[in-house]
Amino acid sequence: MDYFPEGVVDPATIADCSDVSYNYGNYRDYFDGVLEYEDGRFHIYLNTHGAFEPSIPRMRFTFAHELGHYFIDEHRNALKKGKSLHTSFYKLQRKNIVELEADFFASCLLMPEVRFKELATSKKFDFSLVELLKNSFQTSISATLFRMIELDTYPFMVVVSEANRIKYHWRTEDFPYKYFVEHGTGKLPVLTAAGDFFNHGEEYADTEEVEVSGWFNSYKDDYRGITLYEKCIYQTSLGRVISILWQ
Ligand SMILES: [Zn+2]
CATH class of the missing domain: 3.30.450 (Beta-Lactamase)
Structure with missing residues (x-):
C-alpha cells in the first residue's frame, strides 16, 4: 500500500480510498474501535471517549487495527457471514490470534518496514532514536518499541x-x-x-x-x-x- 511514499500514514485516507466508512463518537468505555458489516457495507466506529483525538497515536493505531480486520481476507469474510470478531480494546499484549493479526497489520501499515528500518539505523541507538521514530511515524512509544524489536534494528x-x-x-x-x-x-x-x-x-x-x-x-x-x-x-x-x- 503506497499512498504515503514520504509522509505519515493516515488511516482515514486509506478508508476513504477503500470501501469503508467511519465515524468518531463518544461510546463511553465500550470499545476503542469496531468494524461492522451492515446492509452490505463496512463501517468503523472510533471511540473518542477520554479525549482521544483522531491524531493521537493510540487512535491512529486503533483505526489501523480496524482496517486490518477489513483488509485481512479471513476477517472480512467472517464479518460478511455475520460472525462477530470482537470489540477491540487497546492493550499492550493480546492473546487472541485475530487480534494479533490485526495488530500486526496496524504495525506494518503505520510503520512501513523499509522506511522504518532506514530511519532506525540512521543513527546510534539511544532514547532520542526511539523518540525520532515515534515522532516520524506518529505512533505510541510501545508500538514504536515493539516494531523496533520485530524488525531487530539493534x-x-x-x-x-x-x-x-x-x-x-x-x-x-x-x-x-x-x-x-x-x-x-x-x-x-x-x-x-x-x-x-x-x-x-x-x-x-x-x-x-x-x-x-x-x-x-x-x-x-x-x-x-x-x-x-x-x-x-x-x-x-x-x-x-x-x-x-x-x-
Ligand atoms: Zn480487533
Missing part, C-alpha cells in the same frame, strides 16, 4: 513492570542477556532503575548506566563490571514503568 530489550513485577518483556534475538535475577518469580530485580521507582519512588529523567548483574543472571558468564543503559518511561497513571535496556 540488540535491545523492553521490560514493562507494574506493581514491582515484570508484566511483559520483549527482546531482540541478538540481545545478549536472557535470564532475570528474579527469574521464575516475576519479581522486578531490585538493583535497577525501574526497581528504584517501585522501591524508593525515584524517577530518572535521563538514561542511567546500571550493572548487567542488577538485571540478569548467568550460570556460565561473569557479568561483574559490565554495564548497560536503562532508560525508564514512567506511566504513573497506569502504575507502569517501561525500561529500555541496551549497550
Whole structure:
C-alpha cells in the first residue's frame, strides 16, 4: 500500500480510498474501535471517549487495527457471514490470534518496514532514536518499541513492570542477556532503575548506566563490571514503568 511514499500514514485516507466508512463518537468505555458489516457495507466506529483525538497515536493505531480486520481476507469474510470478531480494546499484549493479526497489520501499515528500518539505523541507538521514530511515524512509544524489536534494528530489550513485577518483556534475538535475577518469580530485580521507582519512588529523567548483574543472571558468564543503559518511561497513571535496556 503506497499512498504515503514520504509522509505519515493516515488511516482515514486509506478508508476513504477503500470501501469503508467511519465515524468518531463518544461510546463511553465500550470499545476503542469496531468494524461492522451492515446492509452490505463496512463501517468503523472510533471511540473518542477520554479525549482521544483522531491524531493521537493510540487512535491512529486503533483505526489501523480496524482496517486490518477489513483488509485481512479471513476477517472480512467472517464479518460478511455475520460472525462477530470482537470489540477491540487497546492493550499492550493480546492473546487472541485475530487480534494479533490485526495488530500486526496496524504495525506494518503505520510503520512501513523499509522506511522504518532506514530511519532506525540512521543513527546510534539511544532514547532520542526511539523518540525520532515515534515522532516520524506518529505512533505510541510501545508500538514504536515493539516494531523496533520485530524488525531487530539493534540488540535491545523492553521490560514493562507494574506493581514491582515484570508484566511483559520483549527482546531482540541478538540481545545478549536472557535470564532475570528474579527469574521464575516475576519479581522486578531490585538493583535497577525501574526497581528504584517501585522501591524508593525515584524517577530518572535521563538514561542511567546500571550493572548487567542488577538485571540478569548467568550460570556460565561473569557479568561483574559490565554495564548497560536503562532508560525508564514512567506511566504513573497506569502504575507502569517501561525500561529500555541496551549497550
Ligand atoms: Zn480487533
